Amino acid sequence: MKKVMFLTGLLFMAIIVTACGGGNSSSGAGDNEVSLWVHTSDETPEGEAMQNIIDRFNEENEGTYSAKIEFIPRSGAGGGYEDKINAALTTDSLPDVLTLDGPNTAAYAEAGIIAPIDDYITNKDDLLPSIIQQGTYEDQLYAVGYSESGVGVFYNKQMLEEAGIDLSTLPTVEEPWDWNQFMELSETLVNTYDTAAIDMGLDDKSEWLMYAFSPFLWSQGGNIVSEDGTTAEGYFNDENSVKAFSFIQEMVKEGYTTITPVEKGFHTGEYAMKFGGSWTIAELEDYPDVEYGVMPYPTSPDTNELVSPSGSWQYAMAASTEKQEAAGALIDFMTSTESLTEITLANSVLPAAHSVVEEVQDKVSPEMNVLIQQNQKSAHARPVLPNYPQVSRVFQQTVSDVAYYEENSDVQKLLDEKTGQMEKALK
Amino acid sequence: MNTKKRENLAAYLFLAPALLLLGTFLVIPALMAIYYAFTDYYLLTPDQRQFIGLQNFIEIFKDPIFIQSLKNIVLFVVFVIPIQVGAALGLALLINKPRKGNIFFKVAYFSPVVLSLVVISVLWLYLLNPSEGLINSLLTNIGLEAQPFLSSPKQAMLTIVFVSAWQGAGYQMLIFLAGLQNIPASVYEAGKIDGVNKWQNFIHITLPLLKPTSVLIMITTLISAFKLIIQPMVMTQGGPMNSTITPVYYIYQSGFSDRMIGYASAMTVIFGVIIGIITLVQSRLTKEDEM
Numbered sequence: 260m261k262k263v264m265f266l267t268g269l270l271f272m273a274i275i276v277t278a279c280g281g282g283n284s285s286s287g288a289g290d291n292e293v294s295l296w297v298h299t300s301d302e303t304p305e306g307e308a309m310q311n312i313i314d315r316f317n318e319e320n321e322g323t324y325s326a327k328i329e330f331i332p333r334s335g336a337g338g339g340y341e342d343k344i345n346a347a348l349t350t351d352s353l354p355d356v357l358t359l360d361g362p363n364t365a366a367y368a369e370a371g372i373i374a375p376i377d378d379y380i381t382n383k384d385d386l387l388p389s390i391i392q393q394g395t396y397e398d399q400l401y402a403v404g405y406s407e408s409g410v411g412v413f414y415n416k417q418m419l420e421e422a423g424i425d426l427s428t429l430p431t432v433e434e435p436w437d438w439n440q441f442m443e444l445s446e447t448l449v450n451t452y453d454t455a456a457i458d459m460g461l462d463d464k465s466e467w468l469m470y471a472f473s474p475f476l477w478s479q480g481g482n483i484v485s486e487d488g489t490t491a492e493g494y495f496n497d498e499n500s501v502k503a504f505s506f507i508q509e510m511v512k513e514g515y516t517t518i519t520p521v522e523k524g525f526h527t528g529e530y531a532m533k534f535g536g537s538w539t540i541a542e543l544e545d546y547p548d549v550e551y552g553v554m555p556y557p558t559s560p561d562t563n564e565l566v567s568p569s570g571s572w573q574y575a576m577a578a579s580t581e582k583q584e585a586a587g588a589l590i591d592f593m594t595s596t597e598s599l600t601e602i603t604l605a606n607s608v609l610p611a612a613h614s615v616v617e618e619v620q621d622k623v624s625p626e627m628n629v630l631i632q633q634n635q636k637s638a639h640a641r642p643v644l645p646n647y648p649q650v651s652r653v654f655q656q657t658v659s660d661v662a663y664y665e666e667n668s669d670v671q672k673l674l675d676e677k678t679g680q681m682e683k684a685l686k
Numbered sequence: 687m688n689t690k691k692r693e694n695l696a697a698y699l700f701l702a703p704a705l706l707l708l709g710t711f712l713v714i715p716a717l718m719a720i721y722y723a724f725t726d727y728y729l730l731t732p733d734q735r736q737f738i739g740l741q742n743f744i745e746i747f748k749d750p751i752f753i754q755s756l757k758n759i760v761l762f763v764v765f766v767i768p769i770q771v772g773a774a775l776g777l778a779l780l781i782n783k784p785r786k787g788n789i790f791f792k793v794a795y796f797s798p799v800v801l802s803l804v805v806i807s808v809l810w811l812y813l814l815n816p817s818e819g820l821i822n823s824l825l826t827n828i829g830l831e832a833q834p835f836l837s838s839p840k841q842a843m844l845t846i847v848f849v850s851a852w853q854g855a856g857y858q859m860l861i862f863l864a865g866l867q868n869i870p871a872s873v874y875e876a877g878k879i880d881g882v883n884k885w886q887n888f889i890h891i892t893l894p895l896l897k898p899t900s901v902l903i904m905i906t907t908l909i910s911a912f913k914l915i916i917q918p919m920v921m922t923q924g925g926p927m928n929s930t931i932t933p934v935y936y937i938y939q940s941g942f943s944d945r946m947i948g949y950a951s952a953m954t955v956i957f958g959v960i961i962g963i964i965t966l967v968q969s970r971l972t973k974e975d976e977m
Contacts (some may be wrong), residue, residue: 345945349732366945370730462837464923519816519837648943660927666839680750684944 288428293585294354298340298572305647308605312598316589323486324585341473348372355580356589359402360642361393361570362466362647365488368396369645373575375399376528379587380594385612389638396643402575403594407609409634410471410536410568411553412441412457413543413626418531422451432555432632435565436564438475438506441557445515448531456659457532458520459510468655469641471534476503477639479559484685488644491681496674504661504670512664525549537608540627551630553629569638571611576637602659609634649684653677691812722951729945742952752953755933756960761843762850762932763911769913770851771903774858775896779888781859782866796856803853807920810849811836836922839929846917846930854910858903865899866892901972908968912961933957 274443286538295313299306312627313328333340347353359367367373377383377400383391387407394402416426424447430436436444448456460467476483481499484491494500510516525533526546535553543549556567574593576586603610603619609631610616616635620628644650657677660667667673723742726737746752777795781788798806813820814835822832835845869892877891915934918924924931924939933953941950 345729348730366730370728373732464925490971519834521817522815579791646944648945652939656925659925663927666927682734683745683749 281618286450291324291582291585293324293356293580293582293589295326295356295589296331296340296343296354296555297327297328297358298331298333298360299358302332302349303606305602305606306330308602309593312593312601315598316592319592320588324588326356326585326589344372344636351577351579353577355356355582355586356574356576358572359575360572360644361402361404362651364394364402364573364575365396365643365645367575368399373401374578374580375401376403376576376587376590377382379391379576379583379591381591382595382612382614383404385596385614386594387611387613387635387638389634389640390571390573390611393570393640393643394573394575402573403590404571404573404611405594405599406571406606407569407611407634407638407661408536408571409609409630409638410534411555411630412557412632413533413535413551413553414540415525415531415655416550418448418452418528422447422531426552429552432565432629432636435555435558435563437560437563439560440549442509444533445510449514452531455514455517455520455530457510458524458530459516459534460520461516461518461659464522464655464659466651466655468653468658470568470570471508472658473641473654474556474568474639475506475559478556478562478564478566478609479503480562480564483642483650484644484681487684488642491650491678491685496671496678500674501559501670503615504657505672506559507658508664508667508670509657511522511662512516513567518662537627537630540624540630541607551626553626555629555633565633565637566639567633567637569634570641571608577667644685646684650681653681653684701864708883719954720950722948723955724952725948727946727948727951729941729947735948736857738948740829742935742949743956745949746956747814751931751936754928755931755936757841758930758934759914762847762914763908765844765847766851766911767907769847770855771858771900771907773851774903775862775884776863777859778866779892782863795859798853799856801853803916803924806849806853807917809922813889814845837926839927842922842926842930846921848964849921850911850914850917853922854907861899861903862896865896870896904972905965905968909961910966912964 274628279517297306297309299309301307301310309328313326317325331340331343344353344357344359353372355382357373359373366392368375369430380386380400380403383400386403389407390404391400393404394400411549414429415599419426424444430440432567445456455650460471473483476499479499479502481497481503482494484494511518521527521529525535526549528549535542541553574590576583578591580586594611596612596618599612599615600618602608603615604622605622607627609627611618616631620631623631642650654677657673660673660677661670724737724739725735726738726741781791781795787900814822816822816832816834816837821835826832834841836842872893873891874887877887883892913934914932915938918930918932918935919938922930925937934957936955937950937953939951940946
């Protein structure tokens with residue numbers, strides 16, 4: 260019995276402790292003061308930009324609205340901040356406006372935590388389609404991402420040239436390469452350097468596997484679940500899925516990539532290529548010897564349609580707020596071109612709106628511009644499902660498992676099994 | 687009568703802080719978990735939870751991942767108990783003899799216990815790194831093949847067994863050491879007179895007299911072994927191919943990532959009952975032995 264006590268103690272101690280903390284900080288706001296919770300720290304460039312935006316909002320709306328920002332830094336796996344949101348739910352002490360991660364939109368909307376904000380957002384046409392896709396649940400806009408993210412194929416120019424590859428023939432966002440061409444390139448590199456050609460991050464057993472690998476399935480024309488999000492049967496285990504996952508398996512089987520990459524292998528010249536995002540550009544600033552370029556995601560040979568990962572944190576309005584107008588005005592202000600540009604440049608991330616792309620494209624590196632262009636053209640949001648955590652985890656495990664090509668040589672069988680697990684989550 | 691009452695009152699007052707803490711952090715949460723186990727409590731909609739009877743339990747017994755996690759933990763326990771307890775006993779015997787520098791070894795063997803499990807896990811993650819880790823470098827240097835310690839479904843759990851035993855053995859070593867030092871010297875002297883050799887000495891004197899210590903160690907090690915969560919969480923995230931997912935880890939995932947508090951609570955109840963039965967059987971067995 261000690262065991263039961265320990266477990267449940269562990270489970271609920273966290274809830275009780277955080278609940279106590281949540282209660283204290285809720286009230287105390289004036290009539291027109293909107294409270295805002297964000298998941299970042301005020302010491303990060305992102306947090307500083309947010310504080311500046313709030314200061315500007317307070318100046319411009321003096322006498323009508325004001326806003327107060329509270330920083331609740333999240334821990335690695337999204338703990339901290341989300342624990343506090345969960346605790347605030349049980350004590351009914353949510354702020355008026357909050358940030359949430361893209362994949363949480365559906366769960367929060369379905370649970371009635373956040374309210375539709377269609378009526379308050381004035382620049383909806385300017386926002387990138389992936390931002391609208393990510394924030395929309397059951398045809399209503401619930402949340403607006405304030406930046407974007409994406410993944411491209413980073414390549415070491417010197418290593419490719421030494422392997423006899425003419426850099427001018429490499430793919431562009433307008434003319435991407437398909438999987439076969441990409442595997443040919445990988446083979447050349449493997450033959451030259453006798454090690455994996457690309458670090459795809461297959462050792463990262465987390466959201467990355469969903470984020471970075473689902474675009475292959477979409478490029479193939481497949482889908483994880485049905486349009487209405489009720490079933491995975493006939494989607495996650497259909498012919499398109501088999502093709503997409505077979506591509507991943509082949510990359511490992513042929514030795515083009517590895518499930519145990521050396522840490523910072525691309526940065527130190529071990530691998531010639533790497534899946535990376537805007538954060539990789541920041542990392543590579545510390546490795547000035549590596550001369551690199553960025554090419555777009557490889558596409559399915561059947562469709563040749565470029566699809567790339569995307570996703571970001573977003574602003575949303577709490578359904579419990581009594582200050583809808585002020586809260587709506589705040590979100591609209593924070594997602595205006597000016598505010599978005601500020602946060603995009605401060606945080607070195609991809610822009611979330613067309614107008615912001617124009618603002619920043621001359622101020623960032625050509626490599627960043629490849630990611631920006633790719634994102635604008637081909638970004639695909641992750642599925643907006645209330646049961647996203649389960650669906651994503653099954654997807655992650657499928658990617659992770661399919662890489663074990665000896666144990667899972669029958670991709671169809673693996674997908675059938677995983678589809679069953681997904682079905683359970685969708686019920 | 688009056689003094690007795692007063693004594694009773696005093697006793698309850700002394701008990702009060704402990705009872706209050708136990709009640710708040712153990713009894714009440716445990717009762718809440720048992721109640722939630724019969725509801726569809728979803729973390730984001732606490733007000734809409736409904737009583738759903740045994741539905742959670744039925745689903746759990748059909749959940750392949752939960753079954754897999756039970757198999758994994760049994761594998762872990764079966765390997766970790768003999769290795770960890772054996773290592774602890776060996777170390778205790780080593781440092782029991784008065785010798786120069788004993789304090790140093792005592793501290794050295796005990797130090798992993800003091801370190802946080804997360805730190806230990808990250809440390810071993812570096813040591814076990816397939817291509818640059820110290821251990822694989824050693825292996826390849828002496829002509830052996832580099833091993834996929836944590837990335838092979840066959841080896842991952844055994845690697846975690848080894849790391850856990852290494853980390854935990856120091857604690858049991860101290861308890862064994864106390865047990866060893868409680869064995870009166872006169873018994874050994876008597877043995878000497880009878881002319882026993884070292885091995886007989888160990889088998890017929892040391893081991894039987896260590897029995898009470900061993901029982902305590904077996905029970906506490908068993909219970910803590912079932913609680914395994916941090917090492918797989920940090921080192922393998924339950925993979926590869928679910929080979930290192932443990933019940934507590936799966937409960938944590940279901941409750942906090944999937945937000946299914948009801949389902950997770952039901953698993954804690956089932957798992958608690960299983961542990962309860964095992965502990966009961968174990969204490970019965972060891973009691974009979976003693977007689």
